[in-house]
Amino acid sequence: MTTSSRLSQHDDRNTIRLRWIVLPGLSLLLGMVVGCAKPPQVGxxxxxxxxxxxxxxxxxxxxxxxxxxxxxxxxxxxxxxxxxxxxxxxxxxxxxxxxxxxxxxxxxxxxxxAQQPEVTGEVERKLPELKKPGAAGR
Structure with missing residues (x-):
């Protein structure tokens, strides 16, 4: 195999790598950045x-x-x-x-x-008390 044919094969591999890995990855990243932009919150x-x-x-x-x-x-x-x-x-x-x-x-x-409710301060939640097993019938 000559040097020029080896270089040609190397270029073909790079072209395939670019076409099937790099370009779709960049497209996906661009789509995530542009497509997922949400409107701002107004309060x-x-x-x-x-x-x-x-x-x-x-x-x-x-x-x-x-x-x-x-x-x-x-x-x-x-x-x-x-x-x-x-x-x-x-x-x-x-x-x-x-x-x-x-x-x-x-x-x-x-x-x-896209507006989210504002939460001011902490919300205290009380859980119901659990009854001990067997205590209901006594």
Whole structure:
């Protein structure tokens, strides 16, 4: 076997390795990063904004989108709503204003459904007392 044919076989193995191992792995990693991004949490004080947004997008009323947009701007200016949260609202407003009501509604619902309840302080749970075996009939 000549040197050039050995190099050619080596290149073929690298191409196969790249094609069947590296590329699918990178695709999977990219999909996990991009596809699993969840909408940001807004906190209990701003849940009414998400409900207003869901209503505005489901009824397809531009005046409700504008009213909700003003409320988001006010809370952002007051520091009650973070940049990431305001950006999520803005993206949904943009879809609605462009007339893509279905995508706006779906994204608003996903935003609403991604919210987790806030737990303040520790919750004390008491377990029921266990009765000793045989003590029930005495």
């Amino acid at each position: 209990a004080a701003n849940l009414d904004l998400i409900e207003a947004l869901a209503t505005a997008t489901s009824t397809q009323k531009p005046e409700l989108i504008e009213r909700c947009s003003k409320m988001v701007e006010e809370r952002s200016a007051q520091g009650k709503l973070g940049r990431e949260q305001a950006d999520e609202f803005a993206a949904i407003f943009a879809l609605a204003r462009a007339g893509d009501w279905d995508k706006a509604r779906d994204r608003a619902y996903a935003f609403r459904d």
